[in-house]
Amino acid sequence: MEARLRRHCHGIESLTAPSERSGLPPEWADPATVVVRAGGTTDFGRCPGTHGHRCCNYMTLNVYAGCSLGCTYCIMQSYLRNRTLEVLVPTREQLLRIRTAAEETDHPPLRVGTGEVGDSLLYDPLFDLSRQIITELGAVTQLRFELKSKTDYVDHLPDLSGSPAGVSSMVIGFSLNPDAIIAAEEGYAAPLEARLAAAMQAAQRGYRLAFHFDPLIRVDSWRELYAGVARMLATFRDAPVEWVSLGTMRFPRPLAPWIEARPYGLEEFVSSRDGKMRYLQPVRTAMYRHMQEQLNHALPGVPVYLCMESSEIWRRTVPPTPALRPIMRPVTLNGGLL
Amino acid sequence: MGATLTLEQCTDSQISGILARDRSWDIFIDPPTVLRDNEATLRLPVIAGSDVAGAVPLWGFPALRRGAGSVLLVSGVDRPVERAKIALDQEDRSGRYRWRELAGLAALVGLDELPQLASRLCWDGPPDLMARRYLALVEVLQDAVDAGAVDMVTAEGLAQATSDPETVARILNLAGHVSFSNRRQMIKLFCQVARRESLTGLLAEMERIPPAERLPRLFTRRYPRLTAMRAQVERVQREVLRGTGVRLAEPPNFEGQRFRVSFEVGSTQELEQRQAGLDRLKGELDALLGILFEDPEADSLDTAPGGE
Numbered sequence: 001m002e003a004r005l006r007r008h009c010h011g012i013e014s015l016t017a018p019s020e021r022s023g024l025p026p027e028w029a030d031p032a033t034v035v036v037r038a039g040g041t042t043d044f045g046r047c048p049g050t051h052g053h054r055c056c057n058y059m060t061l062n063v064y065a066g067c068s069l070g071c072t073y074c075i076m077q078s079y080l081r082n083r084t085l086e087v088l089v090p091t092r093e094q095l096l097r098i099r100t101a102a103e104e105t106d107h108p109p110l111r112v113g114t115g116e117v118g119d120s121l122l123y124d125p126l127f128d129l130s131r132q133i134i135t136e137l138g139a140v141t142q143l144r145f146e147l148k149s150k151t152d153y154v155d156h157l158p159d160l161s162g163s164p165a166g167v168s169s170m171v172i173g174f175s176l177n178p179d180a181i182i183a184a185e186e187g188y189a190a191p192l193e194a195r196l197a198a199a200m201q202a203a204q205r206g207y208r209l210a211f212h213f214d215p216l217i218r219v220d221s222w223r224e225l226y227a228g229v230a231r232m233l234a235t236f237r238d239a240p241v242e243w244v245s246l247g248t249m250r251f252p253r254p255l256a257p258w259i260e261a262r263p264y265g266l267e268e269f270v271s272s273r274d275g276k277m278r279y280l281q282p283v284r285t286a287m288y289r290h291m292q293e294q295l296n297h298a299l300p301g302v303p304v305y306l307c308m309e310s311s312e313i314w315r316r317t318v319p320p321t322p323a324l325r326p327i328m329r330p331v332t333l334n335g336g337l338l
Numbered sequence: 339m340g341a342t343l344t345l346e347q348c349t350d351s352q353i354s355g356i357l358a359r360d361r362s363w364d365i366f367i368d369p370p371t372v373l374r375d376n377e378a379t380l381r382l383p384v385i386a387g388s389d390v391a392g393a394v395p396l397w398g399f400p401a402l403r404r405g406a407g408s409v410l411l412v413s414g415v416d417r418p419v420e421r422a423k424i425a426l427d428q429e430d431r432s433g434r435y436r437w438r439e440l441a442g443l444a445a446l447v448g449l450d451e452l453p454q455l456a457s458r459l460c461w462d463g464p465p466d467l468m469a470r471r472y473l474a475l476v477e478v479l480q481d482a483v484d485a486g487a488v489d490m491v492t493a494e495g496l497a498q499a500t501s502d503p504e505t506v507a508r509i510l511n512l513a514g515h516v517s518f519s520n521r522r523q524m525i526k527l528f529c530q531v532a533r534r535e536s537l538t539g540l541l542a543e544m545e546r547i548p549p550a551e552r553l554p555r556l557f558t559r560r561y562p563r564l565t566a567m568r569a570q571v572e573r574v575q576r577e578v579l580r581g582t583g584v585r586l587a588e589p590p591n592f593e594g595q596r597f598r599v600s601f602e603v604g605s606t607q608e609l610e611q612r613q614a615g616l617d618r619l620k621g622e623l624d625a626l627l628g629i630l631f632e633d634p635e636a637d638s639l640d641t642a643p644g645g646e
Contacts, residue, residue, distance in 0.1 A: 260530065268563050271590075282629065282632050282633040286632075286633045310593065316631055
């Protein structure tokens with residue numbers, strides 16, 4: 001792990017001032033710069049979701065903003081490629097706000113995660129910021145706090161298997177794709193087997209799990225490839241898997257030149273209601289149905305939901321099981337929206 | 339030593355000698371006649387050197403060719419990039435420079451020195467990077483970009499598809515008769531389809547069909563599912579609703595779960611026609627709604643290359 005970490009961090013230097021990325025002198029405003037500052041009030045809130053598509057009521061805490069994994073489909077590979085990495089050190093106020101929100105939410109558990117604008121674990125062995133979150137929030141029963149990653153960096157996380165409840169509120173979420181796609185499109189991300197091994201390790205150490213098939217990419221033999229990954233998840237049948245999310249490949253229109261240069265960019269993409277380019281609706285439907293079927297076999301009873309999808313597709317692909325309720329209910333505190 | 343500028347009067351033979359000495363700075367596109375005549379009265383040609391006898395012409399070739407009597411002699415400036423600054427200041431163009439001019443400057447001052455001219459060139463991007471992109475193209479594409487027939491991004495896409503100048507010329511020729519936007523779209527579609535199919539086969543096929551059919555044919559090949567879905571709606575409109583005055587429209591890009599059915603009426607007879615159309619449409623509705631969520635092509639595209 002250390003060798004790979006060094007590769008990710010090669011050439012990165014740290015700067016203690018100024019405290020915001022926008023205040024950097026131009027010669028520092030590049031990917032080799034790390035800006036470290038305390039998290040602010042705007043760094044915790046509702047996942048912005050996307051216009052005209054169904055929300056999964058997820059809250060986000062920005063801790064690592066930016067990523068150097070180099071996935072070809074990622075927005076950060078194109079017009080954000082020159083952004084610096086921001087490390088937003090969680091404050092006691094932020095963590096207290098999350099704890100309060102979880103304890104007062106009308107429909108527990110409250111789902112919060114740090115993987116919205118960067119990988120939750122890629123730089124965590126260096127900065128060790130998750131430890132503070134785990135220490136402060138790991139025992140909040142009405143909370144599911146997710147660290148989402150494409151790495152296998154879990155060694156540094158504290159062992160929670162001895163906690164009184166047996167399993168904590170912390171969720172380690174692994175973004176998955178078939179190895180062929182990982183090798184071709186996911187840059188320095190860990191191989192599938194390594195991610196799954198890390199997931200098993202995390203489960204054994206008292207963490208809950210989540211899996212994300214996002215983006216699902218329509219390549220040759222996609223049915224078989226994704227079915228193969230789903231089958232591998234059967235080994236987690238007895239593990240505390242909290243949820244699985246699905247999202248098909250999508251991108252904002254300005255990203256089209258980068259996407260179309262890739263082999264998977266030759267699929268048919270059309271503009272959706274939010275202006276993002278997506279596979280045709282029947283293609284997406286077919287992909288979601290296939291994944292639902294596979295996941296129902298591998299992980300029966302685990303809620304599977306869609307990320308940034310229309311209500312029409314939800315209705316046709318996701319059975320409204322009770323397990324989905326916490327995910328689909330708007331986050332409210334004492335009757336009011338958070 | 340700093341630059342000094344002196345006004346010199348030259349004889350015709352001196353001008354001929356200056357022009358004959360070195361034409362390497364003759365890189366700017368001649369201005370239109372009306373501007374040129376005006377220019378001659380406003381700005382004098384510039385030559386560089388210690389004296390007229392050994393000077394190299396820097397700027398104002400059209401005027402020199404016409405035998406201008408007065409020139410500005412700039413001395414003490416030897417570095418090409420400094421000379422280029424003088425030439426660009428004298429050119430003082432309000433619009434953008436042509437690609438070919440940028441490449442000409444790059445050849446004179448060196449690609450690495452071009453950024454020093456950025457403020458004078460007014461390009462959208464770093465001039466050295468732009469020149470590198472231009473110079474990386476085969477000549478036929480350079481000409482097309484320079485002439486404004488295609489944009490740089492489209493040209494680069496085409497360059498990725500083939501590096502053979504003759505093939506490039508044939509592909510450009512496919513789209514020779516259409517507007518800039520349609521040409522751009524055609525070339526882009528051609529290159530994308532050619533990644534799935536044989537380029538030579540596709541090119542030969544496109545050359546065989548009438549020009550007006552090329553863009554629709556390429557679109558169909560690039561977007562077979564979308565085309566098939568549209569065709570189903572068009573078939574119902576054409577075969578089922580023909581003459582009824584009822585219009586059928588799918589949701590935008592087939593995103594959604596409802597079709598729009600619309601009509602206008604101006605008489606009882608028309609209303610009866612519309613009603614008859616709606617009755618016929620009833621028999622097609624389930625199939626129509628099905629295409630919104632059932633993939634018409636199944637996995638037929640899975641033979642395409644999907645990984646590297």
